[in-house]
Amino acid sequence: MKKRICIVGSGIAGLQLAYALKEDFEVTVIHHRSPDEIRDGRIMSTQVHFGSTRAREKRYQMPKAKVENLLESIHITIGTKKLFVGMLKEPALSVDQRLYYTDCMNDLEKQGVAFHRKRVEKENMKTLIEQYDLVIDCTGKSGPLLPFPLEKDLSPFHLPERKCIVGYFTGIKPNQPLGVNVNVLPGQGEMFEIPAVTEQGPVTILFVTAVPDKQLDVFKGITDEQLFTEQMKVITQNFFPDIYNRINEEQFALCDNKAFLQMAITPVIRRPYVTYHDKLVLGCGDSVFLNDPISGQGCNLSSYCAEQLADTLIEFKHSTWDSQLGERYWNRTKTFVKQVTEWTNAMTQPLPEHIVQMLMEGVQNQEIADGVAGWFADPSTAHQDFFQTTKSNS
Template sequence: MSPKVLIIGAGQSGLYFGHQLLNQGVDVTLITGQTSTEIRNGRTSITQFSMPFTRALEEQAKLDLWQDSAPRMERVNMSLRPNQGPAVQFSGSFAGTEFGKRVGAHAVSVDRRVKMADWLEHFEDNGGRVVIHGITESDLDFFVGRGMYDLVVIAVGAGELGALFDPDPSRFSGAHDRVVTQVMLHDVEWTDPNGADVYSIDGGEVFFIPVLTDEGPATSITMLANPGALLDATGIRGRSAAAVLERMQDLLRQHLPDVYERLSGATVEDLVGGVKNGANSAIQAQFRPGVRNPVGWMAGKPVLGMADVVVTSDPVSGQGWNNSTYCAHVYADAFAAHHGPYDEKFMSAAFERFWVERGQHSAVFSEMVDGFWGGALPPHFGELVGAVMTNQAVADRWIGGFDDPADYARWMFDPAASRAYLAEVGALPPQ
């Protein structure tokens, strides 16, 4: 008899996991608070990427539904601008890792409203059971206490269900509090139609990302800031779409005037959704990243937390969907290989594999970004910064780390490994 699984949440991880279980012939029920129509017509969330690694997993799961319509990101163009001294500017491709070379070195970004609505409908079409209902702790206690499911997975980190999972002080996510302000616009100026642009100053970043929306390709402009830093856009009056856009334009005019020129003429009419529904494409949020214990308890029985529930990724590293997908992928593999009860031991082992293979490396990536501005990077990074601007192989491998953060540990952080790699590609400066 097939085991029965209940998934709470219809985001990237919950839907990917649900589809993978359906592919295994498992009886899956998914509970979510919104219909696919409500998702499509609702407010977007922080723009995420499917890097080459994640895109390959989605393709294998038959979930890459936008191959011919989503704009491709083959490169990331970086501009790091310290308060003093010259800017560090380079462009690298996702072919910077061996994996990227194998699967086709491009990333895509699909507006969450489009992606999750399509996946939810696809889940039902493939035989998954969907229940549209907000769920509380008492509801969950009923399902768990009655033993209606062999495994209960919580894939929604907000609200009271997220509080079931205690913080884990033994693991550091590498992340810090962030203020995120974002708009999605049509007709933004691009010089590289197959790239994403990242501008970074002390305490903040601005991402220009080509994204597929329900109105076709558009541009997501995402502004990240440490609280109180130069690009902190909090204090927007009324939180209207026009106010969010104007606040972003004002901060860019002050601190990144050349970047401001790219959207200086934008108005609320240029938002995805236009004057009528553009408010759904202009958002502001605050993140407090961290790591939590993957096992929660209800009615004396364990429930499994997944993805953002247990590891809240720092948006500065662009690892949100990568971590969510890989966590769900690991859990699905563990489920397929397991014989016996889905108990605390099973849950902890599945999460540990995700943490060792992906989670901890994403944490180091986030910490590296903050270290660049906080002066906490090791001395040999001076050689790396020089090499990344003059050697394309180094630039490609640096950007390839967005796809495979574990690669940074192989060549970047250890001085000896770093120098050996720079010598191998002819980028070691003369002594």
């Protein structure tokens, strides 16, 4: 008899786990919104699927996004000075989560994965745990459902370092070569320009990460789509002229009336396993590994950890599932979680002098420029450049 696994949450971690585990286990996904409600609802954030994540999606035969033009590059701008364009080794893509998640949910249901629609509260966890051999908390930013232990060394912040303002827009001419445009405004925050695909067609995501109470933090209290659009146009004109010069004012608009979002998160990393009422409970994705969005690694970290967790469960599917299994899973993910988190946390602070020097060298050296682009596709290289270089120079 197959072991029964309950996944709470239907974001990138929960959905990839369902695909990865469905042949070896009896999988149930619990979520509180129907596919139609997700598809017709508000955007949830932004996601860029870099090469490694796309390879995992291919491994698990997840739905392939219908994207004509993939992202090939990372454009780097400091202040108003465009430095360089670094090329990615493998193309990336960005898809509206409302579209991608519902496609995955409908596909999984056709393949026999059970979906139960209900909201799980912390006080219901004991009953839920008794019904399954294992419960995995994939509740994302709204989680966790249980007190997974805090990793203090990786969780230095007590308040959000950035306010995140996101809009999906039409009417912006894409950068060439097509890619993510990273604009750093020292002391104020960042603007990420991301070509993406939605149900309505191609859009440009404008994603502002504003230092609280500084010049980019000007969206407080805005809930109207027209006011949001006007304010976004104002800050591009004032701070990001390259983007503003590519805006067609007659066509510049949100792609739908729910295509904007504001949020602020406090990054926190937790040990992804806990024993609750004598049974192992695991966590995966943002519920336990919540990083600041500034490095764009939410999707990729969740995907990586979901793969490591799935491989661990399949390897030990005939063993007793206790804290030793949780420790194996944590040991398999810990190094990468640490690399992503330390790099991401460093990105929220003034850039180290040697990194500024590297960016300046990238203007004349395409190999360095491509290496910087590689930070976002493989954050272990960013961690090496930020920290190992510092140690070797000290």
